[in-house]
Amino acid sequence: MAKIVILTGAGISAESGIRTFRAEDGLWEEHRIEDVATPEGFAADPGLVHHFYNARRAAAAAAEPNAAHRALADLESDGRHAVLVVTQNVDDLHERGGSQNIIHMHGTLNGALCAACDHRWPAPAVMHRTDLCPACRAPATRPDIVWFSEMPYQMDEIWTALRAADLFVSIGTSGNVYPAAGFVQDAVRAGVPTLELNLDPSSGSRWFDEARHGPATEIVPAWVREMLA
């Protein structure tokens, strides 16, 4: 069975109404990464960081999966390909779109993590700086999101899958944040064919064997139709 590793980024959720990071109206135009997406920012002002992720959680809860999420689920459920979705997204639109084999390498808005004892539990809709860890009772509750300078989750598993893949596909990511931005080069080194599906050429576009550009809700279902034809 052909093994397909699919990396996704904010662009696949854009047409569901979730804001991307680096667009002109993106989140990083309004917020400083240092303030809301680093351990130092959280230590300096946990209330601000909770406020930022509470808003992201509310936006994700109000959004629905789109045709691109659903197409990836169809590719998996068809059963002819072994599909692994490695997402940088912290929303749950892949799950709600029907995908099953998913790695959230940058964490998830639906998770809470204790900064004191590493205990994890489901996040409430709204998190506060005064929330106590249910395990150790420390007031050190944080979103289970991987911040800049932190190690993304399940990297060994991802690299193993990438090296063993028959195809690597990158969807809706600008290719600015490592290690995800380097997956295409890892795939090339391992002799794995590569395909980019993105609105416009990403930073690493030249590394891909093939690149198709357009809105995810059009080009992802079209590609999946070809795979299942």
Ligand code: OAD
């Ligand atoms: P970016 O905002 O950097 O890039 C989004 C990409 O999606 C861009 O290349 C857009 O051209 C493309 N795009 C936008 N709309 C699209 C559409 N309708 N269809 C297809 N593509 C579209 O977001 P990411 O690459 O996901 O990490 O960002 C990577 C990481 O940087 C995030 O996980 C986050 C951020 O800082 C952390 O917060 C740790």
